[in-house]
Amino acid sequence: MEMKELFDLALKAAEGSYSPYSGFPVGAALLCKDGSVVTGANIENRSYGLANCAERTAIFAAVANGKREFTALAVATPKSDYPVAPCGACRQVISEFAAPDMPVVFGPSWDNRVDTTCAGIYPYDSLHELAKN
Numbered sequence: 350m351e352m353k354e355l356f357d358l359a360l361k362a363a364e365g366s367y368s369p370y371s372g373f374p375v376g377a378a379l380l381c382k383d384g385s386v387v388t389g390a391n392i393e394n395r396s397y398g399l400a401n402c403a404e405r406t407a408i409f410a411a412v413a414n415g416k417r418e419f420t421a422l423a424v425a426t427p428k429s430d431y432p433v434a435p436c437g438a439c440r441q442v443i444s445e446f447a448a449p450d451m452p453v454v455f456g457p458s459w460d461n462r463v464d465t466t467c468a469g470i471y472p473y474d475s476l477h478e479l480a481k482n
């Protein structure tokens with residue numbers, strides 16, 4: 350699948366955002382090794398700290414459904430005027446399941462995006478040796 354197609358699915362996924370507190374919808378689309386795509390959106394709460402980002406929504410949904418290997422991630426922030434990168438918590442979660450060279454694209458639109466990788470957004474990643482299975 351082309352990255353543009355994956356990005357378009359992330360934009361579409363942002364329509365599922367529940368973000369009445371920030372007014373900032375985010376969509377994520379995760380390309381799985383089996384060729385399927387799992388999407389997610391940010392889901393907020395009136396207890397503000399409980400917001401779950403689009404990236405983690407997508408990754409948790411995928412992993413909960415038996416998919417643990419991913420080949421690309423697209424994140425769409427349609428209401429930002431510059432490419433908003435995944436937050437620190439999401440970078441750690443992405444790195445749990447993604448290879449360092451996995452392509453990551455983020456931005457408000459295809460024409461205003463950053464093309465990078467898992468290692469690009471999360472350098473000095475460590476402690477993978479703690480995984481037991």
Ligand code: THU
Nearest residue numbers: 371373375391402403434435436
């Ligand atoms: N958010 C995401 O879902 N992903 C990001 O990469 C950045 C931030 C959400 C969290 C919160 O619902 C809103 O955007 C504002 O921070």
